[in-house]
Amino acid sequence: MLSKRAEDGGCWEPEGCGQWDWGCPETRSRLEEVFFGDQDVIRRGSEDCRRFWAFFERLQTFRKPKPGPEAERPPEGPRCPALADLPATYDPRYRINLALLSGDGEPGPGPRGAHGRLPRDRLAEFRRAVLHYLDFGQKQSFGKLAKLQRERAALPMARYRQHLLQALREHQVVVVAGDTGCGKSTQVPQYLLAAGFSHVACTQPRRIACISLAKRVGFESLNQYGSQVGYQIRFESTRSPATRIVFLTEGLLLRQIQREPGLPQYQVLIVDEVHERHLHSDFLLGVLRRLLPARPDLKLVLMSATINIGLFSGYFSHAPVVQVPGRLFPITVIYQPIPKEEVPTSKVERLDPRPFLRVLQAIDRKYPPEERGDLLVFLSGMAEISAVLEAFQPYAAHTKRWVVLPLHSALSITDQDKVFDVPPPGVRKCILSTNIAETSVTIDGVRFVLDSGKVKEMSFDPKAKLQRLQEFWISRASAEQRKGRAGRTGPGVCYRLYAESDYDAFAPYPVPEIQRVALDALVLQMKSMGLGDPRSFPFIEPPPAASLETAIIYLQDQGALDASEHLTPIGTLLSQLPVDVVIGKILILGCMFDLVEPVLTMAAALSVQSPFVRSAQSDVECGTARKPLESDHGDPFTLLNAFNAWVQVKSDRSANSRKWCRRRGLEEHRMYEIANLRQQFKGLLQDHGLLAKARVVTGDSYSRQQRHRQRQELYQLKRRHEEGEGRKRKVLRLEALEGGSSSGEEAEVSGSQAGDGTHHVDIQDVKFKLRHDVDQLQAAASSAQDLSRDQLALLKLVLGRGLYPQLAAPDQYNSCRKDSDQFFHTQSKQGAVLHPTCVFANNPDLLQGGQAEAQKNQGPLSDRRDGSSSQHQLLAFVSLLETNKPYLVNCVRLPALQALLLFSRSLDTDGDCSRLVADGWLQLQLEGSEGAVRILSAALRLRARWEEALDRQLARQAWPRGEDGAATAPKTERKAAAALGRDLLDFMRSKVSYSIHRLTALEAQNLYVGPQTITAAPQLPGLFGEAALTPHETKGGYAVTSFLTYNCLTSDADLYSACLRTFWSCPHCGFYMPLTPLERMSHESSCPAAPDGDAHGASEEEEATSGRQASTLRRAYHCEICQKDLLLTPTEILRHRRLHV
Amino acid sequence: MASSSEQELRGMFECQVCGLTVPYSYVGQKPPNSRTVVLLEECYVLKDPFSSDKDRFLILGSQCSLCSKLVCVGPECSLFYSKRFCLPCVRENLSAFPQEIQQDVEKRYALSKTGSRKLDSRT
Structure with a gap:
């Protein structure tokens, strides 16, 4: 042995000794040098090279008992000449149809110095091994x-x-109906391509399906179409000019129709999963039905499960149906209704896990652990999942035969991915899932299904404009779908926790989405697509009339539709933004005040699922780590802080953002979504001329080169990751899961590995850095981090105006209640509570400024019903969600009086304006009529200016792009906006003491004095601008503006107070006269020395120009109803039209 | 991206024994991009769809040296023993082949029977 290394550092003895060691690293290195060069099939150091050596070792052991080399010649028989020259002696190498040029005697490419030092026969042997390896491959x-x-x-x-x-050649529309596993989604597109169709679009309800189908179809077609198969989803596209078939979401195809109604870019459309009846797919079908006659050359394939096929076929004038049988293994159904005593008696009671546990035990008794097969449990929601999880875990730990995993959409992505991992031998995987596993997620290896028969679904209450998450029995179609999940890979068993009679009583199909969700986005899109009255649109199954009406009224309330249900300029813009109307409004408003960066982030953050992981809610450490991110202004500000802080971490190259997120219980994936979304918003705002296109900052050539090099590196990382096809399935660990759902430690380990510099690529990070200029983001984030108090206040105002009328008032007794018992009331919903994630849920005192102060003021002398303060707060909220209670989600607090004065669509006053009623539900009692009048008239002026500024902004958007004005707002306009911002802030800061009171139903009924007999308007030139006072037809009093009605409130005080003149001296010009409150207001608003005027005085020039600009916005308008020719701005036109309604 | 243009498809290869139909991109003995490997027969070749490496090729099949039928390289259709032979031809001339081949053919035959049965039960 010792002699081995004696000579020349080589590993072989002189010839003839036979002591050859293939394992010697030096020998291997030499062989690699000869055979595995850059030109060779196998390259040194590659994965392939490693595989070869593994193969080689196996080959060696296999070869050891070598048979005698001399096999006898085959027996002679009748031979045809072609067989005559077969080799006489058998050798396996004759069975290989390859030959290798490298390492041959002939000069191979490159210097092969080592060649000569290796014995010839060893080289030949090695060559044969390589050939065997290639042949094996x-x-x-x-x-x-x-x-x-x-x-x-x-x-x-x-x-x-x-x-x-054949059917598609003969008909324009064909329905393909086939159940799970029949292969329609993957095969039909390939058939179409092979048959010569091109320009095929295939829609999917889910983004993830677009990606996986494009990959699968590309793979199955052996890449023969290469880049001809692509996908397109919100932020990603692999589409190129070569693309012949594209998988895309329904929403995206609708957007394409919105841009080009004829869809000239496609020859064939495939709408997949139509039976799922998503809002978008139902709508898409309606749009396509209208489109088909205009595009006789367009083919449409609808693909559906074998559910309700007649409906789809019938909708397209009895289109032919190609019905394909599914491919499922037989499934045994076992009905095990829950015994009465285990059925929860009330809504609040927790689910009893015993019936579920019995099924687990039954499986253990009946099926030996060697027989593989996992269990999929369908539960209605997260609470149910955790109840069952809690009960299963001790059992799993005890038996060591189960690994229990939850699956729902609120889980982190890594936790969701766990369900695809495989359990160790003898252990079954038990997945506790919501209906997400019914269609969206397919898990292989499931043999048992346990179906609770329940689902929690979002329903929409059009009356309260309230989303409600309620538990229902599933439909028969869903039950069958759930059952089918047990028979994908072999025969299966489905346990149903209900009786067969229950099953028979289920609805045949689930309720289509269009019948249970808010329709405002849909109506807006319909309007912008010019589809006419949504009430008469031929939906495949029409939505409830009340939902449509609510949506229309809502859009009118939001200013997106005018009284005659036409799109307003702002509505047109909103319809282009793929976000909730409210969020769209915030974006538009934010552009005006130079608050774009924070507003983009907030709008994006409010449009994605909350990044705050729910389970981290109770984690004390997370709570502490999160604390610095929390903002006492409200949740959108907390989100803003979180995102900005995350961007800072991202821009620090050494920091590990994943870890940072985990510490704070943040789902990093959502942060990436926010970043993408805000980029998309930015682009849209720029496209619409609301935002100047950023000038490309070109640094010096060095930094440009550096940037270029970085990008190259990132691209390479991305490519390598894609080649590696991402995540491999792991084997689940029994121990890791025993202690509870916590997989945190495990994650921590892998996280720190990443930090240690092991080659673990965070592909999300790579993609993020490729897509975004991190420096730019970081600059934006840090500018947002030190927002001044003023900017914050303005931002709140923007949010408030966007969110209006989604306002809630705190219950008047909140200050006497426990933190958890705080109630809030919206105009239509009473007794709402704060969502537990809300910053105010833990700090209710932030909202009690008003009440607390009012209590202090209630000295022994003060009036009992007073409650006066200058600090009352209201909440503006993004959504109202009802689960077991109605929850306000994503709240911002606003000073009540100012918010109501600035936003209310209807403001009614009494004679001296000290009593105000906003939108018919909140009454404000101001202290002292003078202050009241002053703040009211200030509000009026601000509203008019704000409206005008908005008009100008929207008008700019409407101009054809490319003109000078479109790129940037004129300087004067920006100055005017800044001045408006300042004045709005002054207004927000104004201190007026008032009490706030929610009107009771009775009070609301008897609110107005009603039409008056004396209709002569008081002559008050200059009051509230140029608007003429007209008596209000229903409320009484005088309509001052479209929203303000003066002196229409009934009161116990005497009716003539409004006519009473008292001596008053103008604080500004010293004017002294007996005046009515109204006359006073009139004077003040026209007083040349008024403070408001002073504020403008500083920029009087601008005022003048902006006035001129407003007049340039005016255009001739002929009113059909009053037959007048007028010169009006767009908003004035709307206001005018409203007068006639 | 570039590979799609390089790997122009030439047509469809169809095995005359099992009917397997696959597009091919090259016919001959020197597959494109593989500088150090040559084929010992005229093969129908496709860029290996299971490898991201552009240079990897996959041999689909070739002509039987006896009956000139186009056959795929699948073990149930043909074998290579210094030349390509389709299995029907091998079986017809079984005695002309060495013992090892004969045994192998027997084994394949038995395997293909159980194999196909297994497949049937799956569908």
Whole structure:
């Protein structure tokens, strides 16, 4: 042995000794040098090279008992000449149809110095080994290919290929109906391509399906179409000019129709999963039905499960149906209704896990652990999942036969991915899932299904404009779908926790989405697509009339539709933004005050799922780590802080943002979504001329080169990751899961590994850095981090105006209640509570400024019903969600009086304006009529200016792009906006003491004095601008502006107070006269020395120009109703039209 | 991206024994991009769809040296023993082949029977 290394550092003895060691690193290195060069099939150091050596070792052990080399010649028989020259002695190498040039005697490419030092026969032996390896690789790949082709041919869909193509030649619309596993989604697109169709679009309800189908179809077609198969989803596209088929979401196709109604870019449309009846797919079908006559050359394929096929076929004038049988293994159904005593008696009671546990035990008794097969449990929601999880875990730990995993959409992505991991042998995986596993997520290896028969679904109450999450029995179609999940890979068993009679009583199909959600986005899109009155649109199944009405009224309330239900300029813009109307408004408003960066972030953050992980809510450490991010202004500000802080971490190259997020219980994936979304918003705002296009900052050539190099590196990382095909399935660990759902430690380990510099690529991070200029983001974030108090206040105002009328008032007794018992009331919903994630839920005192101060003021002398303060607060909220209670989600606090004066669509006053009623539900009693009048008239002026500024902004948007004005707001305009911002802030700071009171139903009924007999308007030139006072027809009093009605409130005080003149001296000009309150207001608003005027005085020039600009916005308008020719701005036109309604 | 243009498809290869139909991109003995490997027969070749490496090729099949039928390289259709032979031809001339091949063919035959049965039960 010792002698081995004696000579020349080589590993072989002189010839003839036979002591050759293939394992010697030096020998290997030399062989690699000879055979595995850059030109060779196998390259040094590659994965392939490693695989070869593993193969080589196996080959060596296999070769050891070498048979005698001399096999006898085959027996002579009748031989044809072609067989005559077969080799006389058998050698396996004759079975290989490859030959290797490298390492041969002939000069191979490159210096092969080591060549000569290796014995010839060893080289030959090694060459044979390489050939065997290559041959083995060929066999493996061919085996895969053949299997793939066999499987494709064996799919039920394959037998209907000709049938489908024939039907499509003869008809414009064809319905393909087939159940899970029939292969329609993967095969139909390929058939179309092979049949010569191109420009095919295939819609999917889910983004993830677009990606996976594009990959699968590309793979199955053996990449023969290469880049011709692509996908397009919100932030990602692999589409290129070569693309012949694209998988995209329904929403995206609708957007394309919105841009080009004829869809000239497609020849064939495939709408997949139509039976799922998503809002977008239902709407898409309606739009396509209208489009087809205009595009007779366009083919449409609807693909559906075998559910309700007649409905789809009938909708398209009895389109032919190609019905394909599914491919499921037989499934045994066992009905096990829950015994009465275990049924929860009330809504609040927790789910009893005992019936579920019994099924687990039954499986253990009946099926030996060697027989693999996992269990999928369908539960209605997260609370139910955790109840069952809690009960299963001790059992799993005790038996060591189960790994229990939850699956729902609020889980982090890594936790969701766990369900695809495989359990160790002898252990079953038990997945506790919401209905997400019914269609969206497919898990292989499931043999048992346990169906609770329940689902929690969002329903929409059009009356209260309230989202409600309620538990329902599932439909028969869903029950079958759930059952089918047990029979994908082999025969299965489905346990149903209900009786067969229950099943028979289920609704046949789930309620289509269009019948249970808010329709404002849909109506807005319909309007912008010019589809006419949504009430008469031929939906496949129309939504409830009340939902449509609510949506229309809502859009009118939001200013997106005018009284005659036409799109307003702001509505047109909103319809282009793929966000909730409210969020769109915030974006538009934010552009005006130079608050774009923070507003983009907030709008994006409010449009994605909350990044705050729910389970971290109770975690004390998380809570402390989160604390610095929390803002006492409200949740949107907390989100803003969180995102900005995250961007800072991101921009620090050494920091680990993943870890940072985990510490704070943040789902990093949502942060990436926010970053993408805000970029998209920015682009949209720029496209619409609301935002100047950022000038490209070109640094010096060095930094440019550096940036270029960084990007190259990132691209390489991304490519390498894609080649590695991401995540491999892992084996689940029994111990890690025993202690509870916590997989945190495990994650921590992998996280720190990443930090240690092991080559662990965070692909999300790479993609993020490729997509965004981190420096730019960081600059924006840090500018947002030190927002001044003023900017914060303005931001709140923007949010408030966007969110209005989604306002809630705190209950008047909140200050006497426990933190958890705080109640809030909206105009239509009483007794709402704060969502537990809300910053105010833990700090209710932030909202009690008003009440607390009022209590202090209530000295023994003060009036009992007073409650006066200058600090009353209201909450503006993003959504109202009802689960077991109605929750206000994402709240901002606003000073009540100022918010109501600035936003209310209806403001009614009494004679001296000290009593105000906003939108008919909140009454404000101001102290002292003078202050009241002053603040009211200030509000009026601000509203008019704000409206005008908005008009100008929207008008700019409407101008054809490319003109000078479109790119940037004129300087004067920006100055005017800044001045408006300042004045709004002054207004917000104004201190007026008042009490706030929610009107009771009775009070609201008897609110107005009603029409008056004396209709002569008081002559008050200059009051409230130029508006003429007209008596209000229903409320009484005088309509001052479209929203303000003066002196229409009934009161116990005497009716003539309004006519009473008292001596008053103007604080500004010293004017002294007996005046009525109204006359006083009139004077003040026209007083040349008034403080408001002073504020403008500083920029009087601008005022003048802005006035002129407003007048340039005016255009001739002929009113059909009053037959007058007028010169008005767009808003004035609207206001005018409203007068006639 | 570039590979799609390089790997122009030439047509469809169809095995005359099992009917397997696959597009091919090259016919001959020197597959494109593989500088150090040559084929010992005229093969129908496709860029290996299971490898991200552009240079990797996959041999689909070739002509039987006896009956000139186009056959795939699948073990149920053909074998290579210094030349390509389709299995029907091998079986017809079984005695002309060495013992090892004969045994192998027997084994394949038995395997293909159980294999196909297994497949049937799956569908």
